[in-house]
Every structure is written in C-alpha cells, then in structure tokens.
Amino acid sequence: MYKLVTVEGRIRVPPEKLGKDVKKAIEESIAEQFECTIDPKLGVILAAISVEEVGEGKILPGDPGVRYQVKFKLLTFKPEINELVYGEVIDNTEFGSFIRIGPLDGLVHISQIMDDFVSYDTKNSVFLGKQTRKTLKEGDKVIARIIASSIGKEENKLGLTMRQAGLGALHWLEEEKKKRKK
8 A cells, every 4th residue: 555654753864965955955865765665664655745743953972964853754655455456467487476566566475366377378378267367467457455565674575465355457357347337
C-alpha cells in the first residue's frame, strides 16, 4: 500500500550544500539519505515529498556538516498481508510466477496460481491448467492477494496467491464474466 508518512529526525547537510537555500539543501540531503531504501517499519521509501518544519542547525566537533531537526514527508510502499494488488507477470519459472507490484516483485508459487492441476511448459515459459485450460505467461496482468511479507529483513520477499475468487490473470476474469452473462 502506498502511504504518505510524516517523519521527524536529524538530517545532516554536508558542507558542499551549505551555500544553497537551507530548505533546498535539506530536501536534497533527505532524498540522498532515504530515497530508494527499504525500512522495516516504513517499507520501500520511494520519494521525499516535502519538508514541513526545520529546526535550528547544530555543528558537532570534528564534523563540518550541519545537523537540522526536521519534520518531513516521504512516499512509501509497504505491502500488507491480505492486501489485493495489481501487477504484471515478469518471469515464469518451474516453481512459480514472479509478479511486479509497484517497486517490488512477489512470487506466486505454482501451487497458488489456480484451483486446477498446473503444468509448466518450459519451452514457452507458460503455466497451463489441466481442466480449465487457463494459461499464465509473461506480460499477463494479474490481481493477486499478499499472503506473506518480509520487507526490510535480510531478504525482501512477498508471497502471493491467485487461488481465490476474483483473483488471477485479467483475461481469466474477463472469460468468467462472459460465461456468467450467458
């Protein structure tokens, strides 16, 4: 889930930025320190949005940089368990399908792709349902549910499922909708 988060903390502005406007120098320092990082509490930090408040700057002995007490906003992405997500299949392997969800990739294990016996065609990199004849290939758009998340730990992992009603490849859902109308 994407969120705007307000954070308070000390931001160090290096000496090479001290000739700039203070707020501009702090914005640049926040972006350099936080953007494209992963925090266990906040999730993936995508962008520094704004600086809300700037306190008095302090210089510590032996450090030419200035530290400011700052209140600022960040745009983050933190996946939540049971959240529905929209994504695109970026890779199929014999053990499952990798789905790109915003800034992260999640894995739909082969057992979680559909309620059917699923086989994997290694030559074409496609999953095929035995009875339903449903296929899942790279580039397919899907709706999935997050069932496991370990963001900000040693390895960032997202576990997904598409076995519940209303989930799966969009072309499956369109076919089901057409069948119901008949």
